[in-house]
Amino acid sequence: MSDAANNKYDIIVVGAGPAGSMAAMAAAEAGRRVCLLERKSKAGAPVRCGEGVGFKGLTLSVEPRPEWIKSTLTRARMVSPSGINVEIKNGAEGWILDRERMDAGLAAMAAEKGAELIPNTPVTSAEKLPDGTYRCVSAETGDAREFTAPCLILADGVESRLARGFGWNTALKPGDIESGAFARVKSKDIEPDCCVFYTGSKAAPGGYVWIFPRGEGEANVGLGVIGSRCRPGLPKELLLSFIAGRFPNAEVTDLHCGGIPVARWTRPLVKEGVMLAGDAARQVNAINGAGIAYSLYAGKAAGAAAAKSIRPNGTCDHRTLTEYHRTWAKNYGKQLDRSYALKEFIMSANDAFLDRIAESLSKEDPAKISYLRVFMRAFASKPLLLLKAFKLFK
Amino acid sequence: MTVVDQKKCDECGTCIGVCPQDAIILGKALRISSEKCTSCGICVRICPFAALSTDGGKSK
Numbered sequence: 001m002s003d004a005a006n007n008k009y010d011i012i013v014v015g016a017g018p019a020g021s022m023a024a025m026a027a028a029e030a031g032r033r034v035c036l037l038e039r040k041s042k043a044g045a046p047v048r049c050g051e052g053v054g055f056k057g058l059t060l061s062v063e064p065r066p067e068w069i070k071s072t073l074t075r076a077r078m079v080s081p082s083g084i085n086v087e088i089k090n091g092a093e094g095w096i097l098d099r100e101r102m103d104a105g106l107a108a109m110a111a112e113k114g115a116e117l118i119p120n121t122p123v124t125s126a127e128k129l130p131d132g133t134y135r136c137v138s139a140e141t142g143d144a145r146e147f148t149a150p151c152l153i154l155a156d157g158v159e160s161r162l163a164r165g166f167g168w169n170t171a172l173k174p175g176d177i178e179s180g181a182f183a184r185v186k187s188k189d190i191e192p193d194c195c196v197f198y199t200g201s202k203a204a205p206g207g208y209v210w211i212f213p214r215g216e217g218e219a220n221v222g223l224g225v226i227g228s229r230c231r232p233g234l235p236k237e238l239l240l241s242f243i244a245g246r247f248p249n250a251e252v253t254d255l256h257c258g259g260i261p262v263a264r265w266t267r268p269l270v271k272e273g274v275m276l277a278g279d280a281a282r283q284v285n286a287i288n289g290a291g292i293a294y295s296l297y298a299g300k301a302a303g304a305a306a307a308k309s310i311r312p313n314g315t316c317d318h319r320t321l322t323e324y325h326r327t328w329a330k331n332y333g334k335q336l337d338r339s340y341a342l343k344e345f346i347m348s349a350n351d352a353f354l355d356r357i358a359e360s361l362s363k364e365d366p367a368k369i370s371y372l373r374v375f376m377r378a379f380a381s382k383p384l385l386l387l388k389a390f391k392l393f394k
Numbered sequence: 395m396t397v398v399d400q401k402k403c404d405e406c407g408t409c410i411g412v413c414p415q416d417a418i419i420l421g422k423a424l425r426i427s428s429e430k431c432t433s434c435g436i437c438v439r440i441c442p443f444a445a446l447s448t449d450g451g452k453s454k
Contacts, residue, residue: 039420048406122421140421159410159420171414179408179442225442227412233444257442259408 009033009149010310011303012136013115014123014162016043018292019278019299020155021106022061026303028115032310035147036107036115037136039122044103048182048258049292050220051097052195052212057293058095061300068102069095070214074193075366080358081200081351087366094195096214097292121145126152126162132315134273136162150316151306152274155299158259160280166271170280175347176263178207178224178289181235185243187250190219198242200351205229207289209242221247224260224289226347262286264340265333269302269325273309273316277302283328285336286343294332301327395431395449396438398424402445409437409446 009032013024016038024036051070058064073096075089111117121138129135134152138145154162158177160170190213198209206226213219221243225235235257243252263282269275277283278295285291302324309320361369396417403424410418417430418437424445438446 124419124421157407159407161410161416161419164416170411171416172411174412174436174440177408177411177440179440181442227440230440230442232438232441232446235442236444256406257404257408258406259411259440259442261411 007035007145007147009035009116009147010314011035011151011153011306012037012134012147012149013153013155013303014126014136015039015155015157015278015280016107016110016117016119017103017155017157017278017295018106019280019283019295019302020153021103021110022296022299023153023155023277023303023306024110024115024117025106025113026300027307028110028113030304030307031114032307034110034115035149036110036117037121037123037138037147038107038117038119041119042104043107043117043119044100046254046256047099048180048256049099050182050210050212050222050289051099051214052094052210052290053097053292054094054290057290058097058296060293061296062106064095064097064102065105068097068105070098071096071192073195073213075195077194077196078358079196079198080355081202082355084355084358084362086358086361086369088369089366096212096220098214123156123162126154126165128166128272132273150273150314151309151321153277153302153306154274154280155277155295156280158261158279160266160276160282163266163274163276163280166274168266168271168276170266170276170282172227172259172261172263172282174227174230176261176282177227178260178262179227179230179235179257180207180222180224180260180289181239181255181257182220182222183239183243183252183256184214184218184254185221185247185250185252186218187247188217189247189250190217199354202351203242204238206347209239211246226262260284260289260291262289262340262343265328265336268322269298269328270318270321272318273321275302275306275321275324283332283336286340287346294336297332298324298328395428395433396426396435396446397449398426399445399447400424402443404443404445406442408440408442412436412440
């Protein structure tokens with residue numbers, strides 16, 4: 001029986017999101033036999049994401065296709081709890097993506113490079129076999145199917161369930177996850193080039209509401225509520241009432257929900273022949289919940305290390321896999337650690353404090369306001385936090 | 395134990411991310427293991443769509 005009929009691979013990737021598809025693409029490009037297992041019938045749907053990404057973060061890892069980009073953002077506005085506007089206008093910095101197209105496109109690119117994309121395959125269990133290889137079982141769709149390989153990349157999203165079987169404790173504390181709701185809104189009141197953020201405990205306790213215009217009178221409107229301040233159904237209620245107030249008579253479609261990890265990235269990222277990538281590894285910016293660029297980068301690095309680790313006899317050199325952890329830690333790890341530390345500060349800020357910052361920033365030149373400036377202003381009134389953060393920045 | 399209302403569930407997996415017991419599986423649909431679930435309620439509170447509820451362990 002051939003290896004293909006036996007479902008034997010060099011590398012198994014679980015989850016065809018941005019991290020999983022990049023990993024499969026990188027490993028297949030290097031000539032490895034790769035399978036990419038996806039729970040759903042196709043990658044990318046439904047979209048559980050604001051779809052915003054910075055130019056640099058995206059293009060660092062992949063050349064975006066024109067059809068992946070819905071619109072370009074040239075300005076932003078932050079609205080404080082009592083309604084003070086802070087305008088930010090320092091040039092085009094980001095895109096709104098079509099995640100459905102991008103995710104499907106990335107999975108297709110992985111398949112073009114030779115990875116075997118296998119949809120409708122929820123992996124129900126994964127384990128290490130006595131010979132040192134790993135077995136994934138999909139036992140939910142008719143006959144159980146098995147896949148084995150000496151190297152396993154888990155990119156199974158916010159659930160990160162399979163990692164637990166290999167000794168990682170990936171269960172998130174309620175303070176380390178945002179409970180999110182997402183919708184598409186069609187309305188004549190949408191500003192085409194401006195993303196808007198609403199903060200405050202009424203809008204989204206421990207999180208924020210976003211409006212990301214995607215062109216043609218349509219926007220992604222969504223929010224996250226920190227898990228520790230959530231109650232059943234609150235994100236959906238808050239989102240629908242926000243939309244009703246801000247965009248009366250709008251057409252609302254694609255209402256979905258999802259969790260956004262705002263935790264420290266998982267350490268270690270590699271154990272023996274198993275690697276974690278993307279939301280499964282909590283590779284997300286804890287301040288704003290951004291994760292696309294990090295997932296692309298991590299997936300690519302994990303896939304490259306996995307490809308390099310396969311020996312001529314088909315076994316996996318576990319030490320080579322740890323290159324992925326080091327590459328990640330060096331290039332993004334520290335940055336995300338700082339964001340996580342700053343999240344603590346954001347969470348501790350009450351509405352009156354957010355209003356005071358907005359009040360002082362609203363008098364500044366919109367072209368000169370940056371994230372950094374917002375934080376410096378915030379720290380100026382909480383010097384103890386500055387001290388704490390300084391330790392992390394040095 | 396905790397039960398899922400399949401009509402409300404959007405299959406997003408947020409509950410799985412916070413479950414301390416690894417009691418929830420997302421296959422074709424969301425399933426909660428009656429053996430593993432301790433009715434701690436963390437998943438119930440975090441569900442964005444209020445699809446989970448707990449009956450206080452009566453049905454276990």
